Amino acid sequence: MYKHPRQEIEAYSLPANSVGKRRYVPVHNSRKRYCTPESSSPDSPAHDVISNATVLVSHNNSAYEDTSGSCVTDDFNDKIKELETVMMGPDSLDLVLDYNDSFDSTSCQETNSWRSTLEAVSRRDxxxxxxxxxKAxxxxxxxxxxxxMEKLRLMVSVSGEPIERLGAYLLEGLVAQLSSSGSSIYKSLNQCPEPASTDLLSYMHILYEVCPYFKFxxxxxxxxxxEAMKEENRVHIIDFxxxxxxxxxxLIQAxxxxxxxxxxxxxxxxxDTTSAYARGGGLSIVGNRLAKLAKQFNVPFEFNSVSVSVSEVKPKNLGVRPGEALAVNFAFVLHHMPDxxxxxxxxxxxxLRMVKSLSPKVVTLVEQESNTNTxxxxxxxxxxxxxxDAMFESIDVTLPxxxxxxxxxxxxxxxxxVVNIIACEGADRVERHELLGKWRSRFGMAGFTPYPLSPLVNSTIRSxxxxxxxxxxxxxxxxxxxxGWMKRDLVASCAWK
Structure with a gap:
């Protein structure tokens, strides 16, 4: 798991309209009473339910002190009934229903929801x-x-089955989202000591080799x-x-x-700053490597580096020249752009509008086929x-x-x-994937039309x-x-002009 400061999670509180003036006090120092129904006494069952519930949900050893007297509302009584249902367990659900014949249809539906939830827990699903x-x-x-969350902590493991490993990171995101600290946790993750650049590059290379997603x-x-440049003598490729x-x-070899x-x-x-760290230096490393390869294959080659973030790129940064056939490559990058x-x-x-204004001969799009943006x-x-889940399962097949x-x-x-998608909101959520249908709409509005893929591409990837x-x-x-992996589409690729 990630190493980050333990986040304090605010204790469960009653609906705002049911609580008067409150102040936050540690449980172990508190000698005041908690909010209780008007009709309950310290010896009543309802009092025990509330006290036990406070212990169950106050993971940071704290609770709210009531300084305004009684705080009874219908909403609160409904919450008590739900608490009783949870604490008695699935075997007692029928008794609850028999005891309280006055439940309306909404209450019955809510109880059925609790039943489904608790049965899932008992199955350890x-x-x-x-x-x-x-959902809660x-x-x-x-x-x-x-x-x-307390139950889930006992069920996840970074070294277990694929869903157990993924579950560990999903749970991390849920905890961060619940504490409204997703952005700070994600930032702290990025500020944690990175592995050595050679190690990070090694991890990226392993993923590249064990799964075909990037190669695809x-x-x-x-x-x-x-295909688009097969008859061109001067080719300019912009890789974002x-x-x-x-x-x-x-491609140089081809x-x-x-x-x-x-x-x-x-x-x-x-x-890209992450890639810059992984490769241990600036873009000159990439340029020199590709220039050496091009020389080996007798391909005339020139490299132009643009060290700015993608959202800040302007046409003047790209050095487009007359007489060059232009290709623009968007591989796993556009989902990082805020919309x-x-x-x-x-x-x-x-x-997209800026790229269209450059009159490219072809624009390639490769994106994860997922719908998490809005x-x-x-x-x-x-x-x-x-x-x-599909991606972790595919890793499990290849990587022991x-x-x-x-x-x-x-x-x-x-x-x-995963943590960023689950825990962060607004500008802090940088992983914003869209389905290809939405990308089609965006490219169409920018003035692009589809560019048909060659059948040779299909056969090459099948090989x-x-x-x-x-x-x-x-x-x-x-x-x-x-x-895709089994029934799940994972990556989509298409071209535009």
């Missing part, structure tokens, strides 16, 4: 428990959420670029997240073997769990569970994304997948390629 915890949070049922994205994008530059190795000789290639690489739901600047659509917390949680680097790979390459589990699947739909 981790997926259902995680969903139930997130989305409904502001903090008591139930905290109670389930790079190969499909390269295929579209090679060049990383280690590994995507362009195979251009070198082109009948009639290779074109003159110029690559403009835009920097209209985050900022009026809407860098996501602004960037989704509310609960559907966003379910989508994240479903998506990364006892592999000493597997935890490092998942922790440093995937877990922070690649023969080296991996047969549970991976490749589908071509509506001019785009989808790579």
């Amino acid at each position: 981790l997926r259902a428990d995680l969903v139930s915890c997130a 949070m989305s409904e502001n049922d903090l008591m139930m959420a905290r109670s389930m 994205g790079y190969m499909s994008a390269n295929g579209a670029i090679a 997240q060049i990383g280690q530059g590994s995507q362009w190795v195979t 251009f070198a073997a082109r009948p009639g000789g290779p074109p003159r290639i110029r690559i403009t690489g835009i920097d 209209e739901s985050v900022s009026t600047e809407n860098h996501r659509d602004r960037l 989704a509310a917390f609960f559907p966003r949680f379910k989508e994240t769990m479903d998506y990364y 569970r006892n592999h000493k680097q597997r935890i490092n790979v998942e922790q440093h390459c995937l877990a922070r994304d 690649l997948l023969r080296n991996y589990s047969d549970k991976y699947r490749l589908e071509e739909r509506d001019g785009a390629l989808y790579l």
